[in-house]
Amino acid sequence: MARVEFSDDIVTFKCPGCGWTHRLNTDPEIRPCWSFNGNLDNPTITPSINAWREYGGNRETQRCHSFATNGRIQFLGDCTHSLKGQTVDLPEITGGGDE
Ligand SMILES: [Zn+2]
Numbered sequence: 724m725a726r727v728e729f730s731d732d733i734v735t736f737k738c739p740g741c742g743w744t745h746r747l748n749t750d751p752e753i754r755p756c757w758s759f760n761g762n763l764d765n766p767t768i769t770p771s772i773n774a775w776r777e778y779g780g781n782r783e784t785q786r787c788h789s790f791a792t793n794g795r796i797q798f799l800g801d802c803t804h805s806l807k808g809q810t811v812d813l814p815e816i817t818g819g820g821d822e
Contacts, residue, residue, distance in 0.1 A: 724815035725763040726794055734759050734768060739814050740798050740806040742786035745772055765794035766813070 727736040732750035734757065737743075747757040747768060768791040775786040788799040797810040804808040 724817075726813040726815055727763055727766045727768075728763070728790075728816065729759065729761075729763060734766070736766075736791075736813060737795065737816075738755075738774075738787060739811055740789065740802060740804045741774065741785065743787065745774060745787075747772065767792050769798070780796065 727734050729735075729749075732748060732753075734747045734749060736743050736745055742791050746772055747759070748755065748757065749757055749759045750783075757772075758769045771788060771790050773786075773788045775784055778785050785803045786801060788801050790797045791813065793799060794813055798804075798806045798808060802806050802808075
Protein backbone atom coordinates (compact mmCIF):
# COMPACT_ATOMS: atom_id res chain seq x y z
CA MET A 724 0.00 0.00 0.00
CA ALA A 725 1.25 3.41 -0.92
CA ARG A 726 2.22 5.79 1.84
CA VAL A 727 3.01 8.80 -0.37
CA GLU A 728 1.77 10.19 -3.66
CA PHE A 729 4.11 11.30 -6.41
CA SER A 730 3.19 13.42 -9.41
CA ASP A 731 4.74 16.32 -11.29
CA ASP A 732 8.02 15.78 -9.41
CA ILE A 733 6.30 16.45 -6.07
CA VAL A 734 6.05 13.95 -3.23
CA THR A 735 2.98 14.46 -1.07
CA PHE A 736 1.96 12.79 2.17
CA LYS A 737 -0.35 13.41 5.09
CA CYS A 738 1.81 13.81 8.14
CA PRO A 739 0.77 11.78 11.20
CA GLY A 740 2.58 14.22 13.48
CA CYS A 741 1.45 17.71 12.57
CA GLY A 742 -1.59 16.77 10.46
CA TRP A 743 -0.49 18.91 7.56
CA THR A 744 0.06 17.60 4.05
CA HIS A 745 3.75 17.93 3.30
CA ARG A 746 4.57 18.68 -0.34
CA LEU A 747 8.19 18.15 -1.35
CA ASN A 748 9.69 19.10 -4.68
CA THR A 749 12.12 16.62 -6.30
CA ASP A 750 12.88 18.61 -9.44
CA PRO A 751 16.54 19.70 -9.13
CA GLU A 752 15.76 22.80 -11.22
CA ILE A 753 13.64 24.13 -8.36
CA ARG A 754 14.73 24.92 -4.79
CA PRO A 755 14.29 23.59 -2.23
CA CYS A 756 14.69 20.09 -3.62
CA TRP A 757 14.46 16.72 -1.89
CA SER A 758 15.66 13.29 -2.94
CA PHE A 759 13.02 10.55 -3.17
CA ASN A 760 13.77 6.86 -3.64
CA GLY A 761 10.74 6.43 -5.92
CA ASN A 762 9.18 3.77 -3.68
CA LEU A 763 5.58 4.76 -2.88
CA ASP A 764 5.17 1.88 -0.43
CA ASN A 765 8.38 2.38 1.52
CA PRO A 766 9.46 5.93 0.76
CA THR A 767 12.77 7.44 1.77
CA ILE A 768 13.03 11.21 1.46
CA THR A 769 16.19 13.17 2.16
CA PRO A 770 17.30 15.51 3.60
CA SER A 771 15.05 16.15 6.56
CA ILE A 772 11.62 17.74 6.20
CA ASN A 773 11.44 20.94 8.22
CA ALA A 774 8.04 22.63 8.08
CA TRP A 775 6.84 25.46 10.27
CA ARG A 776 4.27 28.18 10.42
CA GLU A 777 3.15 30.93 12.73
CA TYR A 778 -0.34 30.32 13.96
CA GLY A 779 -3.03 32.10 15.91
CA GLY A 780 -3.34 35.55 17.41
CA ASN A 781 -0.06 35.39 19.29
CA ARG A 782 1.74 33.99 16.22
CA GLU A 783 2.97 30.96 18.07
CA THR A 784 5.38 28.94 15.94
CA GLN A 785 4.38 25.39 15.07
CA ARG A 786 7.15 23.20 13.73
CA CYS A 787 7.37 19.73 12.21
CA HIS A 788 10.89 18.41 11.62
CA SER A 789 11.23 14.85 10.43
CA PHE A 790 13.10 12.21 8.47
CA ALA A 791 11.10 9.82 6.27
CA THR A 792 13.05 6.57 5.88
CA ASN A 793 11.84 3.29 4.39
CA GLY A 794 8.16 3.97 5.11
CA ARG A 795 8.68 5.27 8.62
CA ILE A 796 8.90 8.84 9.82
CA GLN A 797 11.15 10.01 12.63
CA PHE A 798 10.16 13.23 14.34
CA LEU A 799 12.98 15.23 15.84
CA GLY A 800 12.96 16.84 19.25
CA ASP A 801 12.26 20.34 17.97
CA CYS A 802 8.76 19.47 16.72
CA THR A 803 5.89 21.22 18.48
CA HIS A 804 3.38 18.35 18.07
CA SER A 805 2.77 15.31 20.25
CA LEU A 806 4.87 12.86 18.19
CA LYS A 807 8.12 14.76 18.73
CA GLY A 808 11.03 12.46 19.45
CA GLN A 809 9.11 9.42 18.19
CA THR A 810 9.34 7.23 15.09
CA VAL A 811 6.11 5.88 13.59
CA ASP A 812 4.94 4.21 10.38
CA LEU A 813 3.75 6.58 7.70
CA PRO A 814 0.01 5.99 7.33
CA GLU A 815 -1.13 4.11 4.25
CA ILE A 816 -3.20 6.04 1.75
CA THR A 817 -6.63 4.43 1.74
CA GLY A 818 -9.77 4.75 -0.31
CA GLY A 819 -10.27 6.36 -3.67
CA GLY A 820 -10.65 10.03 -4.39
CA ASP A 821 -10.36 13.03 -2.18
CA GLU A 822 -13.98 13.35 -1.10
ZN1 LIG B 1 4.53 17.02 9.74
